[in-house]
Amino acid sequence: MTEAPIRFALVGSGWRSAFFLRLARALPRRLTVTGVVTRTAARAAEVEAEWQVPAFTDLEGLLGAGDPEFVIPSVPWPVTPEVTRELVRRELPVLAETPPAPDVAGLRELWRDTGASGLVQVAEQYPLMPGHAARLALLRESVIGEVTSVQMSSTHLYHAVALIRQSLGVGFAPATVRASAFTAPLANPLAQGGEWTGDATPQEATTTLALLDFGGRVGLYDFTDNQWWNPLRARRMVVRGSLGEIVDDRVVRLADPRTPVESRLERRLTGVDLNLEGFDVHHISFDGRVVYRNPYVGAALTEDDLAVVDLLCRTGAWVRGAGPEPYPLAEGCQDHLLGLAINESARTGAPVAVGREAWAG
Secondary structure (H helix, E strand, C coil): CCCCCEEEEEECCCHHHHHHHHHHHHCCCCEEEEEEECCCHHHHHHHHHHHCCCEECCHHHHHHHCCCCEEEECCCCCCHHHHHHHHHHCCCCEEECCCCCCCHHHHHHHHHHHHHHCCEEECCCHHHCHHHHHHHHHHHCCCCCCEEEEEEECCCHHHHHHHHHHHHCCCCCCEEEEEEEEEEEECCCECCCCCECCCCCCEEEEEEEEEEECCCCEEEEEEECCCCCCCCCCCEEEEEECCEEEECCEEEEEEECCEEEEEEEEEEEECCCCCCCCCEEEEEEECCEEEEECCCCCCCCCHHHHHHHHHHHHHHHHHCCCCCCCCEHHHHHHHHHHHHHHHHHHHHCCCEEECCCHHHC
């Protein structure tokens, strides 16, 4: 018997909401949007016309017309905690957008108000991206021994911190953060969302460097404005361990005390040259065995989309009692707490100590 599609609703109709709506449209057998809440009747009409889903101007209308299994607040940062509290008050599971609150005080208040409910997850998709998922799988197998440091130059703040924390396995350990920032000229030919600007004029861009010291295990954060999309800046990751290292897709480790060996993480990517299977990442292998497999082959999704749809499906499994929590609120709070410390240290030039918070248990 085929399992029914996962039903979710959205509060908010902006740029990020469109990601979830687009994925539900691409995978109708897996995902269904029961409705969208937006601020005005005019905007609701636009959403209905563009996406063919019901749209409402309040939660009462949304919940009265459908039965979502969970709700995603995809709203501006200051509004996310408000919507999350209201949904928890109604005993609805929540998949809060990142970050779950805008500042340290907001994180603490949100945890105080909703943490004990067990109803709030955070939409942190980066550890589920195929390349990162494959690397994390190797780290869990101790392929490079005990992980001691991570260098992350790919995405910003809480997303990067999520990858650093998971790679190091530090959980909620206290940390000391030392950061600095500088500006330099850089052309920015590709804007947010993938639109070409048509302008190759270098403009001042800020690069932030930070060292996150977890008491022996260290993360190095390196991010330049718009690095997500700027084709002139690479995205790279170095994970170092006691028996080797992973540099992007290259893995070096000791096979025995006299034999360092090198392998690669290899993607099976179809739709290239004369391959007619359609564009898809099918799997990633390491030394001939699969360490990541795409559960959504046939949907022709980008790697970021694969991570988001996987997060949605994992959230659906969680609310149905068929899987673990995909990314608990405590994890999202810790990621943003450290991200805020990076910004504070870069602003003041002084180290910032991050201690244990209530959500660390």
